[in-house]
Amino acid sequence: MTGFALEVTLHWLATGLYIVATLLLAAGAVFGKDRARRLCRLVYLAGLMPHTAALALRWVESGHGPYILRYEVLSANAYLAVVGLLLLLWRRPAWSALGLFAAPVAIVAIAVGLFSNPQMRELPPTFRSVWLIFHISFAKVSAVSFLLSMASSAVLLLRQRPQPSAWMERAPAGPVLDALVVRFAGFGLIFWTVTIAAGSVWANQSWGRYWGWDAIETWSFVSWLIYGAFLHARLFFRTRPSVTAWMSIGAFSLFVLTALVIPIVLPSIHSAYMQ
Amino acid sequence: MRALFTRLRRFLRSPRTITVELVGVGTLSALTAAVPQQGSSSAGSFPVFEHPTLARLIQLLGLDRILHGIPFLALLLLSMGSLLLVVVELARRAIRELPVPEPEAVLRRAQFRESFAIGESAAKPRVEMSGRFGALGLPVFHLGLLALMAAGALRALYGAEAGDRFYEGERIDPATSFSQQSQGALARPFRLSEPLTLGSFRVERHPKGGLSAISTPVAPASAGAERRLAINDPLRVEDAVLYVVPRIGLAAFVVFTPAQGPERREVAFLVPAGAHLEADMPLGGEAALRLSALAGERSLLPDSLELRLIRGGVLAYAGVFSPGDSVALPDGGRLALADLRQWIDIEAHRDPSVGLAMAGLALVILGIAGTFLVTRVERAVLVEKTAQGHRVTVALRAQRFAPLYEEAFKAFLARVRAEMAAGAEVADR
Ligand code: HEM
Numbered sequence: 001m002t003g004f005a006l007e008v009t010l011h012w013l014a015t016g017l018y019i020v021a022t023l024l025l026a027a028g029a030v031f032g033k034d035r036a037r038r039l040c041r042l043v044y045l046a047g048l049m050p051h052t053a054a055l056a057l058r059w060v061e062s063g064h065g066p067y068i069l070r071y072e073v074l075s076a077n078a079y080l081a082v083v084g085l086l087l088l089l090w091r092r093p094a095w096s097a098l099g100l101f102a103a104p105v106a107i108v109a110i111a112v113g114l115f116s117n118p119q120m121r122e123l124p125p126t127f128r129s130v131w132l133i134f135h136i137s138f139a140k141v142s143a144v145s146f147l148l149s150m151a152s153s154a155v156l157l158l159r160q161r162p163q164p165s166a167w168m169e170r171a172p173a174g175p176v177l178d179a180l181v182v183r184f185a186g187f188g189l190i191f192w193t194v195t196i197a198a199g200s201v202w203a204n205q206s207w208g209r210y211w212g213w214d215a216i217e218t219w220s221f222v223s224w225l226i227y228g229a230f231l232h233a234r235l236f237f238r239t240r241p242s243v244t245a246w247m248s249i250g251a252f253s254l255f256v257l258t259a260l261v262i263p264i265v266l267p268s269i270h271s272a273y274m275q
Numbered sequence: 276m277r278a279l280f281t282r283l284r285r286f287l288r289s290p291r292t293i294t295v296e297l298v299g300v301g302t303l304s305a306l307t308a309a310v311p312q313q314g315s316s317s318a319g320s321f322p323v324f325e326h327p328t329l330a331r332l333i334q335l336l337g338l339d340r341i342l343h344g345i346p347f348l349a350l351l352l353l354s355m356g357s358l359l360l361v362v363v364e365l366a367r368r369a370i371r372e373l374p375v376p377e378p379e380a381v382l383r384r385a386q387f388r389e390s391f392a393i394g395e396s397a398a399k400p401r402v403e404m405s406g407r408f409g410a411l412g413l414p415v416f417h418l419g420l421l422a423l424m425a426a427g428a429l430r431a432l433y434g435a436e437a438g439d440r441f442y443e444g445e446r447i448d449p450a451t452s453f454s455q456q457s458q459g460a461l462a463r464p465f466r467l468s469e470p471l472t473l474g475s476f477r478v479e480r481h482p483k484g485g486l487s488a489i490s491t492p493v494a495p496a497s498a499g500a501e502r503r504l505a506i507n508d509p510l511r512v513e514d515a516v517l518y519v520v521p522r523i524g525l526a527a528f529v530v531f532t533p534a535q536g537p538e539r540r541e542v543a544f545l546v547p548a549g550a551h552l553e554a555d556m557p558l559g560g561e562a563a564l565r566l567s568a569l570a571g572e573r574s575l576l577p578d579s580l581e582l583r584l585i586r587g588g589v590l591a592y593a594g595v596f597s598p599g600d601s602v603a604l605p606d607g608g609r610l611a612l613a614d615l616r617q618w619i620d621i622e623a624h625r626d627p628s629v630g631l632a633m634a635g636l637a638l639v640i641l642g643i644a645g646t647f648l649v650t651r652v653e654r655a656v657l658v659e660k661t662a663q664g665h666r667v668t669v670a671l672r673a674q675r676f677a678p679l680y681e682e683a684f685k686a687f688l689a690r691v692r693a694e695m696a697a698g699a700e701v702a703d704r
Contacts, residue, residue: 122485125506125521175678183676186647193643197636206507208436208518208622210632211427213342215320218308225301232297236290262308 003061004118010054011075015110017047018082022103025089029097030167037089037096044086051079051110062120067136069121070264074113077143081106084144095180097171101151131202138194143259145188146227150252152180153245160242178241181248182234189227192255196220219258226251287357288364296354303350307341351424358421365414372651375404378670381655385670386677387684393695394664402655409649409674416642422635429628430459436624437465440544442526443491443616447471453623465625468513470496476617478523489519489619504621518622525552525576527566528598528614533558534607544618545580552577561587564610576617582610650675654687667695 021043028037055066055076066072085099085106156177159168172180199217204210211217230247233239239247286292310333311320324333337344378400382388437453447453449467456464474492481487490505495512504510510517525545532538539559543566545552556564568580584592584604592604601611651674659666669691671684 122481122483123487125486125488128488129507173678176681179676179678183647183679186643190640190643190647194640197640200636201633204629205509206518207520208509208516208624209626210629213304213307213312215308218304222301222305222308225297225304229294229297229301232290233294236294 010050014051078106126206134198142191149184369410378655388670412645419638426628426632
């Protein structure tokens with residue numbers, strides 16, 4: 001088996017385990033099966049094993065971390081999302097309903113990555129920078145935080161329906177979910193701020209300017225502003241929790257557009273990334 | 276006058292104005308990276324906007340020069356005004372709230388409270404507070420934003436940028452080099468303070484040939500020590516900073532002696548075009564030289580190239596040249612390749628705003644982290660005397676995310692109960 005075939009097999013194995021874990025999570029959250037809820041954590045952990053191996057294999061073969069190709073980026077982001085989810089399930093089992101919305105996004109991300117071009121690329125010379133580490137690692141962590149804010153919003157919207165399903169009784173209470181929407185968005189904003197700031201310092205070192213209105217820079221700034229605007233609107237206009245939840249979902253959609261779609265469709269000086 | 280000022284303040288501080296500022300700046304910024312923009316600052320754009328009708332509409336609405344347009348600049352100015360007011364207001368509020376409050380004040384604003392009765396107790400009312408400095412996060416963050424906007428303005432007014440292509444060993448002459456210039460409205464053009472001479476380039480490549488590093492020694496004309504300039508390792512020369520960008524090509528030193536007329540010595544910069552490196556060199560009249568070389572294996576630069584002399588659109592001569600080759604042309608002229616070297620692109624700027632921008636970024640990070648990672652939580656214990664003994668009230672107030680502090684409140688309550696019980700035992704004995 002070639003290195004790449006092994007990588008793909010490990011990825012599919014991880015995806016399969018994540019799907020099983022998510023079904024167990026659903027059984028735990030929807031039907032209140034405690035054993036299923038406990039077991040799902042172990043299955044997620046088991047899924048992380050082949051996923052870790054696949055990422056490590058790629059890292060060794062390509063000589064760089066997972067931050068250039070869509071295949072690598074999506075897989076690494078999904079990996080961190082599962083790690084985040086697992087931490088949440090361990091530390092706050094009562095919030096496990098969030099996983100029902102976060103886990104499918106991670107699973108779809110790996111699958112989309114697996115169907116994109118895996119051809120390895122050599123690192124451009126500007127990537128030899130310590131700022132790369134901050135820029136990329138914080139971007140990934142912010143994606144996980146924004147994902148959890150979106151997941152809290154989705155659960156909140158389901159819970160606030162006029163006749164919520166019975167299983168919603170087991171989800172966190174409305175005010176807790178409302179606080180989670182904002183808290184995860186706030187954490188995401190911290191990490192996204194560091195991402196943009198590190199990118200800016202790096203651009204100043206590599207390209208001779210800390211800001212250049214490049215397509216990816218601009219859309220990152222816009223998604224950052226939108227999260228800021230959403231947090232302001234909530235504070236200024238005391239929006240109802242359901243409105244806050246919709247704003248968080250809207251901001252997350254724009255974030256996904258910025259991080260995953262814009263780099264593919266718009267020409268940019270960041271041409272090494274995702275294309 | 277005073278009334279006008281008050282109205283302006285109220286307008287700038289109103290939630291609606293601030294929301295319009297944020298959404299307005301966001302929308303216009305998004306448009307700069309969606310619609311084709313004039314000039315060098317243009318970001319990417321969606322091909323749909325290149326349709327002639329849409330393009331005309333965009334031009335008519337001024338959407339092709341958003342960053343220099345009045346709406347964008349007005350929004351930035353308004354935002355700076357709002358930020359100034361907000362920073363002062365938030366800083367005052369945060370400082371006012373620094374001291375530990377009285378237990379009664381905590382109780383009044385507490386999201387969680389519970390009372391229980393105990394017998395005799397020597398316990399005293401108290402307040403425990405954590406995250407005292409969290410409230411400073413917001414003013415620090417917004418001050419950082421203000422610093423970033425001021426830095427942007429400074430750069431737009433006084434910044435100067437320049438770029439040029441230089442061959443190995445070239446002496447960079449302040450008067451003639453850096454032909455591509457762009458500068459802020461009040462800035463003078465970019466100019467080096469003294470001549471610099473580049474040394475031999477060091478080029479590193481990945482196993483498959485991709486560029487991985489470029490560096491060059493740089494020697495100042497004054498007696499100063501030789502320094503290094505590399506990708507990601509800019510070089511400061513007085514108030515200027517020089518950068519190498521990751522592009523490299525071949526510089527051909529051509530000597531052309533026409534049948535009549537003086538000898539011409541020119542340097543042609545061949546640029547990558549597919550698998551080739553190419554350049555055109557006009558020779559005056561209808562004559563031109565076309566230079567082309569096949570990029571070597573693993574993208575290494577070739578050591579010979581093909582020269583084609585074209586006259587009136589017709590090929591007059593073609594031949595492969597290595598450095599030192601010289602050929603007599605059919606019309607009696609001469610063509611020689613004196614040397615082949617590598618070239619690199621160097622960009623330079625004089626940007627007085629960098630320090631302020633970096634300070635702004637640091638403040639913004641510090642502020643936003645303080646805002647969401649440090650939550651001010653006040654825990655109070657109040658003790659009242661009653662007919663039967665004492666009544667203890669335990670209260671908790673979290674400045675943010677109160678519903679998430681229920682467990683913390685329960686833990687605090689249990690601790691206070693345990694303390695009171697232990698205190699009561701001591702009192703009994
Ligand atoms: C025009 C510029 C801006 C003005 C005038 C402004 C003003 C304000 C004001 C008045 C508050 C309320 C503070 C309070 O009462 O507690 C606030 C909060 C906040 N602002 Fe801004 N702001 C601006 C830009 C931004 C931007 C660009 C961001 C981030 C992208 C941002 C992020 C925040 C956050 C996270 C909060 C706290 C929200 C919360 O407590 O949930 N602001 N801002």
